[in-house]
Amino acid sequence: MEHKNSRGKDLATPADFAAWLKRQLEHRGYDLRPRGGGQTRFAEDSGIGAGTVSRMLRGQAATETRVLQMLADTLQIPLAEVLVAAGVLSRGELQNVRNPAQREVPITPEEAADELGITDPIKRQVFVSMTETLRQQRAENGDGRIAEN
Structure with missing residues (x-):
């Protein structure tokens, strides 16, 4: 039971x-x-x-x-x-x-911040900015590879 x-x-x-x-x-x-x-x-x-x-x-x-x-x-x-x-x-x-559910569309940095509970405006801005920078580096590398730093 x-x-x-x-x-x-x-x-x-x-x-x-x-x-x-x-x-x-x-x-x-x-x-x-x-x-x-x-x-x-x-x-x-x-x-x-x-x-x-x-x-x-x-x-x-x-x-x-x-x-x-x-x-x-x-x-x-x-x-x-x-x-x-x-x-x-x-x-x-x-x-x-x-078997975690796969997302059809990747979440935005803002949505990721929401899911992580980042509410402080300054920390949120830093998180979103860093995420955007990393996404841009990944796009510049091509083929979905993550940039080597």
């Missing part, structure tokens, strides 16, 4: 992540039954603290990126997939990162 985050995106819940992690560990031979030793063995294999592993499997851990990276490395799963499973990213956000 996914929930909406503050930006309205569908994200996995901590319970979803716990169920996903249990499936991943059991698929790799970790015995998660009481006294099965799987949690302890996974904690040792991954370098993640036993308490953190236990909390993740109970759906109680607010996981850190470092822990998720260790989990991905140990399970040999791309970090991006773990981030989706953990509810850090939605599938849609991951898709947007993997």
